[in-house]
Amino acid sequence: MKKFAVGVCTLLSASLLLTACGGKGQEADRSVQSNTNASTQTSVSDQASSKTITYLDKTYQLIKTDHIIVASLEAMEDAAVLGVKPTGAVTSGGKFPKYMEKAMEGATDVGDRMQPSAEAILKLKAxxxxxxxxxRPAVAEQLGKVATLIPVSHISTNWEANLLMMGQLTGKEAKAEEILSKYKQDVKAAQQKLKPLWENKKVLMVRIRTGNLYVYPANVYFNPSLYVDLGAKVPEELNGVKAQEAVSLEKLADMNPDYLFVQFSEGENKDQPQALADLEKNPIWSSINAVKNGKTFVNIVDPNAQGGTSWSKIAFLEAAVNRLSQ
Structure with missing residues (x-):
């Protein structure tokens, strides 16, 4: 009898161990692409809420989309535009970016945007x-073990695909289409107003980071808004720029833009918070055409905006039309 009791306990322990291991496996693999075994094991209600998302030529099979974690500012801006309230969201310096605070109300902090906490996300049943x-590959690999990870593109030219993907996930695809349609109409109207203003003029955007001036390729950051949507001509000096590139003040003066957009965030210049003020006192800065003629626009939108996202593009278009039409 004693041997029988020991045998039963052993079987029960093995059964519980297998159940626990199986639970962890389902957590890690809950939405692997084209996983037919997982789909056959889901309940009827899970099957009803499952979604297949196609985004930038990749397909993601999701059993549920009840708990969405916004682990990037790119996704956060799209969520804000569509009125999506995520379960969790990344922060910067322990806080949501100020321009996203209201949109992210109710979301749980899941760590810094550069390296979100896998543990915090796991607790939220993502x-x-x-x-x-x-x-970084290591960060992506770690998060991918918690739940399906969709790497939202930071490339400006993918902004429409980003917004539509968010719409698919949240049942707001029609709203996303409507927003895109309106934006295209607004672009046409803006071009009619602004293109005559800067015809044969040099238009440039710079970003001040760590006290230094940076320019971007024509298809990165806010540049597509300037050179595609608003019809400004791409300066020749940007043709050789392949990524974020530092430029000296002397080089900027040589470029001598007629219209200059400047983005400056104190958070990106913690060691040199007076960088912009120092520039504005410099006689070389004052020699630039845009500065001399009052065509310099500082933080036309929030300096933390990502540039190549729906929120950034919509906000920039509106601000540019308002400021340049004055």
């Missing part, structure tokens, strides 16, 4: 994590 294509 169904899908909307990361960033800028994540």
């Amino acid at each position: 169904d899908v994590i909307l990361g960033s294509s800028k994540f």
Whole structure:
């Protein structure tokens, strides 16, 4: 009898161990692409809420989308535009970016945007994590073990695909289409107003980071808004720029833009918070045409805006039309 009791306990322990291991396996693999075994094991209600998302030529099979984690500022801006309230979201310096605070009300902090906490996301029972294509491989691998990770593109030319993907995930695809349609109409109207203003003029945007001036390729950051949507001509000096590139003040003066947009965030210049003020006192800065003629626009939108996202593009278009039409 004693031997029988020991045998039963052993079987029960093995059964519980297998159950626990199986639970962890389902957590890690809850939405692997084309996983037919997982789909056959889901309940009827899970099957009813499952979604197949196609984004930038990749397909993601999701059992549920109840708990969405916004693990990048790119995804956060799209969520804000569509009125999506994520379960969790990344922060910067322990806080949501100020321009996203209201949109992210109710979301749980899941750690810094450069390296979100896998543990915090796991506690929220994430169904899908909307990361960033800028994540380091190690970060992406770790988060991918918690739930399906979709790397949201930081490339400006993918902004429409980003917004539509968010719409698919949240049942707001029609709203996303409507927003895109309106934006295209607004672009046409803006071009009619602004193109005559800067015909044969040099238009440039610079970003001040760590006290230094940076320019971007024509298809990165806010540049597509300037050179595609608003019809400004791409300066020849940007043709050889392949990524974020530092330029000296002397080089900027040589470029001598007629219209200059400047983005400056104190958070990106913690060691040199007076960088912009120092520039504005410099006689070389004052020699630039845009500065001399009052065509310099500082932080036309929030300096933390990502540039190549729906929120950034919509906000920039509106601000540019308002400021340049004055």
